[in-house]
Amino acid sequence: MIDVRQCRKVYRADTTREPLVVLDGVDLHVSEGEVVAVLGPSGCGKTTLLRIVAGLASWEGGEVRVGGAPVTGPGRDRAMVFQDFALLPWATVSENIAFGLSLRGASAAERHDAVHRLVGMIGLRGFEDRYPSQLSGGMQQRVGLARALAVEPRVLLLDEPFGSLDSITRRGLQDDLLALHQETGKTVLLVTHSVDEAARLADRIVLLSPRPARVLDVIDTGLPRPRPAHLERDARFAALKDDLWERLKQPSAR
C-alpha cells in the first residue's frame, strides 16, 4: 500500500549554512490493512517522512508510492491526523468532521450521515455543536480522527497523534484506535517517539536513527490481533519493549 524506497530529504535553509540531511535513504513498506509505527528520537525526521507520504513535503531522491501510484501531492486515498489536533477553532465538531467532505462538494445529507455515524463511533454524541475550545484534548483528537475517517481514506497517517495528551487519555485513545482498526481494517502509518505506543499499536515497527535518519531495524511485534485485554501483563509485550529499548541504546542508534 505504501512503498518508500531510498527516500532522501535535504533541507537548505539558506545558502550560507550547510544543507541539512534529514532522511538519508529511508525504505518503508506498509501492506494493506497493516499498522506500521515509525519510531525514533525527537527531531529525527519521522514527521518529515510522514509529510512526504502525505504529499505535503518534497523529497530529493528515491521513490514514494501509495497504492502503486507515485505521490505527487496530497490525495483522496490519504488522510492525516495531526499532533496538536489542528481543528478549525471557528467550526463546530460537526463542521470539523465534515470539513474534507464539504471540500469535495458532498451534499448536506451525505455530510450529516457521515457526522452522525462518526460522532457515535468516537463517543462524542451530544457534542456536535460544540467548538473545539469547549472540548478536552482527548475529545479534540477524537474529532481529528473522525475528520480523517470521514473522507474514507485507504491510508491513515498519524503524526504523533497522542503525544500532547496526558497518559490516561492517551491510553483511552490508543484503545479506541485499536478497536477502530479492528473494525475498518484501514492501513495505518503512525509516527511516534513512544516505545510503549509503538509496541501497543503496531504490527511492525520501523526504527529510525537520529538525524540523518536511516532505518536501523524493522521489527515484527508478533502480538496478536485483537490485542489481549491486559497487554501489560503479557510477557511478549514486555519482552518487545525491552528489545526496542536495547536497540535504541545501540551506538548506531545515537
Place this chain on the structure above:
Amino acid sequence: MTERRRWPLWALRLGGGLALLALWDLGASLSHNLLLPRPGPTLVALAHLVFDPALWRALAISNQALALGFLGAALVGVPLGCVAGHWPRAGRWLDPYVNVLVVLPTPVLPPVIFMLMPPGLWARALVVALFALPIVVQYAETGVRRVDARLRDVARVFGATPLQAWRRVLLPAAAPDLLLGLRLGLSRALEGMVVVELLIMAVGVGQLLQDYQARFESPSMYAVILVLMAESALLARLGRTLEGRRQRLSVAA
C-alpha cells in the same frame, strides 16, 4: 475580608465625563479667553445644532467621502494584505510602500492629491482611503502570515483548492486581525475626512467648523467637534460589535 462594592461601569464613565466637563469649565473660566467657550454655552449650541438641517447636510457631505474612501481602502487593502501575508516575496516587495504611508505625516497627503486631481468627492475619498489603507494592509498581512502552518496543512491534506483554502481556512483564521485592521482603519479614515476639509476643501463638517470659527461662534464650533467625537465613538462601537460577534466564533482553541 469584607467584600468591596464595585461601581458599575456606566457610573464610572459618567463620572469621568463629568470630571472632564468640570476641568473644561475650570480651564475656560480661568483663562478668560473669549475663544474658549465654557461647557454650558457649548451644550446649548449643541442642542440648537442637532435641530439645524445644516449640520445634517454637512455630515452627509462629509460622510460620503468617508464611506467611499473607507470602502475603497477595504476593497484594495484587504486583498493586498492577504497577498503580502501569503507570499513572503510579495510582502517584502510591498513593505517599503506601506511603511512610507505609515510614517508619512498625514497632512502632507491632501495637498499632493489635490494637485493631481480635480477637487471634489473623489479627491476627498482618495485622501480618506490613503489614510486608512496602510493600517488595513498591515493588519491583513499580519493576520494571514500568522495563520497556523498546521491549518494550512489541513487544507492541503483534505484537498482544498486554493480558493477553498482561502475561503474555508485562511480568511476565517485571519479574521480577528483583519477586522481589527478595518476598525482601526475606520478611525484613521475619519481623521482623513476632517483633515482634508480643514486643509484643502472647505465642505461638509470642515466648512461648518471654519464658518463658526470665522464668525467667532466658539460654542457652535466646539459643538461640531462634540458631534464628530460622537460619530467616531459610534463607529468604533459599531466596529467592536461586529468584531465581537466574529470573535466569539473564533475563540482560540
